[in-house]
Amino acid sequence: MKQNPVITIVLAWIMALLPVQLFASTEGGETEESETVDVKEVVFGHIGDAYQWHVTTWGNTHLTIHLPVMVYSSLSGWHCFSSARLEENGGSYEGLSIAPSGSPYEGKLVEHDASGAEVRPWDFSITKVAFALLFNSVLLLVIVLSVARWYRRHTYDSAVPGGFVGFMEMFIMMVNDDVIKSCIGPNYRKFSPYLLTAFFFIFINNLMGLVPLFPGGANVTGNIAITMTLALCTFVAVNMFGTKHYWKDIFWPAVPWWLKVPVPMMPMIELFGIFTKPMALMIRLFANMMAGHMAMLVLTCLIFISASMGPLLNGSLTVASVLFNIFMNALELLVAFIQAYVFTMLSAVFIGQAQEKGE
Secondary structure (H helix, E strand, O other): OOOOHHHHHHHHHHHHHHHHHHHHHHHHHOOOOOOOOOHHHHHHHHHOOOOEEEEEEEOOEEEEEEOEEEEEEOOOEEEEEEOHHHHHOOOEEOOEEEOOOOOOOOOOEEEEOOOOOEEOOEEOOOOHHHHHHHHHHHHHHHHHHHHHHHHHOOOOOOOOOOHHHHHHHHHHHHHHHHHHHHHHOOOHHHOHHHHHHHHHHHHHHHHHHHOOOOOOOOOOOOOHHHHHHHHHHHHHHHHHOOOHHHHHHHHOOOOOHHHOOOOOHHHHHHHHHHHHHHHHHHHHHHHHHHHHHHHHHHHHHHHHHHHHHOHHHHHHHHHHHHHHHHHHHHHHHHHHHHHHHHHHHHHHHHHHHHOOOOO
16 A cells, blocks of 8 residues: 655654654653743744844854944943943943843843933944844845846847846846836836835845844844834835825815815825825734744744653654744745735835826
């Protein structure tokens, strides 16, 4: 009788994991209780920001990249030092300390005034997210400039580029023609540079967030400050370059007069919509990327949570966790593109609505 190869592989994984688990739990003839895994700390430690970048742990050695701390305090002036100083001094250095759990500034540097209250200084530190943002931006510049270099060296009637340059040309033209041009209309060239930059910026950061090794893995687009900045850029592009017809439709829309006077109900709704559009862009990108990271981390933690439940159950959940993580990673690759595409498309739609000339 032929056996399904998938079942064979799963059984082989379980059998391979059972001896390891049995050896770990029965060494010396005594059963050792597994340490409790703090899932909250693991998940939020990964998706959150930090003043250092923990790369990996090898035995008892922690490989950590210490980032520069730069803050300005109205109480004590400028402070510039390595985040290693915080680790060496138990999380406190030069009167600055990392706010504990439960504080409104949890995880951020604070100092205490004369009354003992926490005061948040101006923080210009290169944190984990800031470092990843800079690295990914440089990587994007290298990619774009390397493609542009090919076009500077070739004339318009040269052969069609192949390889990576040809792939990037196809990618750029797809976004430009199918999304930007079709959504904005004849005036699309003015907004193409911003929208193409936004698309590839989000896409490269989404992809780098899925890479488990340094300098990947940072949750850049799952940080609401990043998505808020992107949404504000779209907000400016929509309203600063909006036509007279666009503003007329906001303050005097084409609806029955009793919806506009004496109570300006429709103008108020339209005015409110100006701010809800970028808010939707911000929340959609932030929530989708953060949820993906959290789902994969929780699935990974399932292996360690089940360590004390016996070798058979732990082995089964380990195999299930690995398989689901492979599926989630494949799904997140698709989501990385979809979220960049959706953000660019909606931004182009909002800009196109503001470019209408009217009748």
